[in-house]
Amino acid sequence: MMNSIVLEERKDFILQKQEGCQGSSMRCDANSISGAVSQRACVYCGARVVLNPITDAFHIVHGPIGCASYTWDIRGSLSSGDDLYRNSFSTDLREKDVIFGGEKKLTAAIEEIAKKYHPKLIFVYATCIVGVIGDDVEAVCKSMSAKYKMRVIPVKSPGFSGNKSVGYKMACNAIMELMGPHRPEKKNGVNILGDFNLAGEVWIVKDYLKKIGIPVISTITGDSNYESLINAPAAQLNIVQCAGSSTYLATRMEEEMGIPYIKISFYGIEDTIDSLVRIAEAMKEEAARRKAVEFGEAEKAKLRNFLESYRKNLVGKKAAIYVGGGFKAISLIKQFHSLGMETVVVGTQTGKKEDYEVIESMVNENTVILDDANPAELETFIRDKGADILVGGVKERPLAYKLGIAFCDHNHERKHPLCGFEGVVNFTKEINLSLLSPVWKYIKQEVVV
Amino acid sequence: MLDYTKKETYDRNALRVNPAKTCQPVGAMYAALGVHGCMPHSHGSQGCCAFHRMFLTRHFKDPAMASSSSFTEGASVFGGGSNLKTSAKNLFDIYNPKIIAVHTTCLSETIGDDLNALIQGIDIPEGKYMVHTNTPSYKGSHITGFSNMTASFIQYLSKASGKTNRKVAILPGFVNPGDMREMKRIASVMQIPYTMLPDTSGVMDSPMTGKFELYPKGGTKVEEIKSLGDCELTLAFGKITSEMPAETLYKKCNVPFKILPLPIGIGRTDEYIMALQSLTKAEVPYELEEERGQLVDILIDIHPYTYNKKVAIFGDPDTVLSLAEFVLEMGMVPKYLVTGTPGEYFQTAAEDLFLKFGMSGCKAKASGDLYELHQWIKEEGVDLLIGGTHGKYIARAEDIPFVRAGFPIIDRYIHSYLPLVGYKGGMRLAELITGALMDRMDRDSAEEDFEMVM
The missing domain is CATH 3.40.50.1980 (Nitrogenase molybdenum iron protein domain)
Structure with missing residues (x-):
């Protein structure tokens, strides 16, 4: 299977399940290779997607405008209260700031907010060049916190300092810092x-x-x-x-x-x-x-007829999965299995060794498992394995469509909840509607004169 | 909902809120996608490349292929030279592009990578090309990046052989493939041979064939870019976007250029056609006369609905200016014009336009953002908002009809296939605008005023 489309350096990141188990010797959790059309994002992106749903925080992106523009209301995280997080805040660093440092501008930006909005919580994301130009973001945050009696928390997220997983960590550190001084009385829950x-x-x-x-x-x-x-x-x-x-x-x-x-x-x-x-x-x-x-069994019983009615449309179809984390991939494999579908390609952006071991134990022989795949690899394996549907995120959708196969967004652009029993209904309907749409049959038709 | 904007204006010099621009590299990536067989390459962290591809994919609903140098800590300290070298080798080996178009990022610019020197040190296979442009994200906007990348293709590749190829070079500006197709159609109807750079039609609006093409059929071919140096004239659309690449071609190959506004609306499409006509000296074909007449006919039909309606327009500078002239032709008032892209020309040109149509009380601002536009609208409202998707929050908060035009539009489909330019584009825009206004009339009218015939 290691044909010409796979870079030599990428071969260790791809595995085809053989008889028995290879003990999953594939590589993962490494940086992408220079020159690959990786689907993977950066540290900042990882940090931002984790923290962005905090609804009443000012999320200030300290850097040139792009990082803020691309993540403005980036994911469909819903709020039952504040909408503040759906705005975009940035220091929009310019050349002058890059030469003389951006600390002053950051301080001024925080002060503008502090005076106008009296917030409780501000996150400051340090992007790629912030460290390079020598800004001490931590010091600014500290002094602003003290001056205005609010929490200003730095998020260390220069894009080059690792991959998206590192960004998750940086976001988690920021949350720990936020909770740090608080030790409320223990409660049941x-x-x-x-x-x-x-x-x-x-x-x-x-x-x-x-x-x-x-x-x-x-x-x-x-x-x-x-x-x-x-x-x-x-x-x-x-x-x-x-x-x-x-x-x-x-x-x-x-x-x-x-x-x-x-x-x-x-x-x-x-x-x-x-x-x-x-x-x-x-x-x-x-x-x-x-x-x-009891609740589970009751819900399961309610879904029985529903699933039976859809199963006949879906049984025997082949699925390809390309999602962020390993755990989600594992759930999806099970879900496809319960619908009578086989998973023939499965990849993740940030899966860990233990995830890949579980995945390998679940799938049939010859299923391709890949870490941090690029579009060329996805295309080849989707084609070789004859997948009928791809489950992925925003960058995979047009790829699936160009290959003429169905698609389901299991990432930021999902339009219906996909979790729980409701999610089973939505997921099944979405898979069904995309697989059964009549549009696919026009693809290879010639114009009839 | 989504209404956090304070009505009264206050001093805000440091914080950018709800931007009306993005950074240079994405513009460079879009321009590079308009060259056939080209792999755009982002020299920086892998996140930049992923974000830009996502951003373009969300607008065009088509794959945007590009690669990244994938900077690590090491690269950010020791420079990205070896990353670029490895990238070039991997790209030529595996993805087999005809040409790699490298653009920088804020990171590679700040650490001072010298792309000229780096590329000279790279072993480029026979018949293949590698070009670069500098796109520091902290200068200009995505429009600047588009402009820089276009100019760099010319700087690297175009040559004057001394013999004219009797073609016109068309620099379309930062527009959709649908617009590029329409500009090309008009040139064809006028029987003018041309080369368009960049040309994303057939790339970002490529048809379904059941096959995924890494390099779709469309795009300006490298050979065509080379022979831009032999063109007789450059028509550069949008002064802010296209003047720089036009000047580059002039300086390098002595091709004279003419700056035209983006041909949106009657007057500005006329200008395009007159510029072509001055070359052929032939009569303008009836086909175009007819379209113009149809557009005028339409504007007459709808004028009772558009006259004196106040409009706020935001987006990319050349697009906003041309949309503004078109709404003026429709009798509307372009109350607020905002672009996020910096530069003084925008405001001057807007004020000239207000003067030309005898408008007072209209405001224009470059380096603005949507928070400020929202504040203006709260201060004095408008009847219509025109711009990209990010205006939908303002439209909802203030309950204003909203027409999507420009970049990016990430919450609607098909827009990138259809033109805003030319008389045909004018018809489409007129339909979008009256449709939005009249849907609102229907929605708001009392039961007894609800009309069948309008």
Whole structure:
């Protein structure tokens, strides 16, 4: 399979499942290769997507305008309160600032906000050139915090300092810094980590937890705000949805606040029920566990006819997956399996070794597994394996369409919640509508004269 | 919802809120995509390249292929020379482009990578090309980047052989493939041979074939860029976007140039056609006369609905200026004109336009942002907002009809396939504008005033 489209240096990042198990010797978690058309973003992007959903914070991007423009309201994180986070703030550094330093401008920008809006919370993202031109962002943040009695938190996110995963870490560090001085009294309940409330998904999970009697203290960071975040240390358990972005935060909260965590996934029926049960168990709530099982079984029963009616359209179709984190990929493989579909290509941007091991154990022989794929690789493997649908993000959509196959956005541009039981319905409908649309059959038709 | 803007203006010199521009490299990437067989290459962190590709994909709903030097900590300390070298090797080996068009980023500019020297040290395969442009993100805007990349193609490749090729060089400015197609169609109808640079038609609006083409059919060919030096005249659309590459061609190959406004609306399309006509000296074909007549006919039909309506327009400078002239032709008042791109010319040109049509009380600003535009609108409202997607928050907050035109439009489809330029583009714009105004009348009219015939 290692044909000419794969760069020599990329070969270790791609694996084709063989009989038995190779112990997943593929490489991952490394930087992209120079000259590859990587689909992967940078440290700043990682930090920004994690923190952006904090609704009442001023997110000031310290750098030239681009980094702010590209991430203005970048993801469909919904808010039940403030809309401030959906504006774009930047120091818009100019040549003069690059020569003489941008600290003055940053200070002035923060002061303009402080005087006009009296905010509680400001994040300052340090982009690529900020360190290079010698700005001491930390010092500015510190002095502004003291002067205006507000929290101004620096986010160290120069794009070149690693990949998107490093950015997740930087965002998690910023959240730790925010919670730092706060040790509220312990309360019965959990924090939801790594759910960004895309299309309102946090609200669905919260609703399920309410149904089984588990209170939610804080959500990080979907639909969160200053007050809710500083309360997070009161929780007894962290449940981690997007493992790629938030496991690091969960680990730090465990070490520094004594809050244990479990990784969960609310994608697909099995994982949703399993997650609810495991949360109840981890909270040592027998009543909740019983309710979780009952609730799960009831919802599952409700979906039976629905799934049966769609299954006949979908059975035997082949899926390709290219998503951000490994955990989501794993859930998707299961979901496709439950619909009678086979996953033939699976890749992630930031999957970890253990994720790839799980993936390898789940898929059929000859399935291609790849880390940080580029479009040429995706194209080749989608074609070779005859995938009928690709699940991915914004950059993969046009690729799938150009290849003439169906597509489902499982990233920032999802339009319906894809988690929980509602998500199963939405996901199935979306897969179905794209696969069954009549448009595909016009592709290869000649003009009939 | 989404209304955080304070009505009263206050001193704001440091903070940019809700920008009406983005950075140079994305403009350079778009220009490079308009060259056939070209791989745009971003010399900086991999995030830049990913963001630009995402931004372009969201607007065009087509893949935007580009590569990155993928800077690491090491590169940012020791320079990105080896990253560029590796990139060139990998790109030529695997992706086999005809030409690599490198643009810099704020990072590679700030650490001082000398691209001229770096490229000279790279082993470029026979028959292949590698060019570069400097696009420091902290100067100008994406428009500047587009302009720089276009000029660099000319600087690297164009040559004067001393023999004319009897062609006109057309620099279309930062417009959609649909606009480029329309500009080319007009030149063809006028029977003028031309080369357009860049030409993203057939690249960013490429047809569905069931095959993914890394390098779609469209784009200016390297050979055509070379022979730009033998053109008789350059028509440069949009002074702010196209003057610099036109001057480059003049300085390098002595091709005279004429700066024209983007041909949006009647007068500005007339100017384009007259410029072509001055070359052929032949009568303007009836086909174009007819289209012009149709557009005028349309504007007469709709004038009761457009007259004296106040409009706010924001976006890229050359686009905003031409849209402003068109709404003036429709009897509307271009109350506020805002571009994020810096430069004094914008305001001067806008004021000339207000004067020409006898308008008072209209404001124009370069280096502005949408927060400020929103403040102006809160101070004194308008009947219509025209601009890219990011205006939708203002439109919703103030309940103003909104027409999407310009870049970027990331929440609607098909726009990039259809022109705003030419008489045909005028018809489309007129339809969009009256449609928005009249939908609003329908929505707001009382039951007894709700009319079947309008």
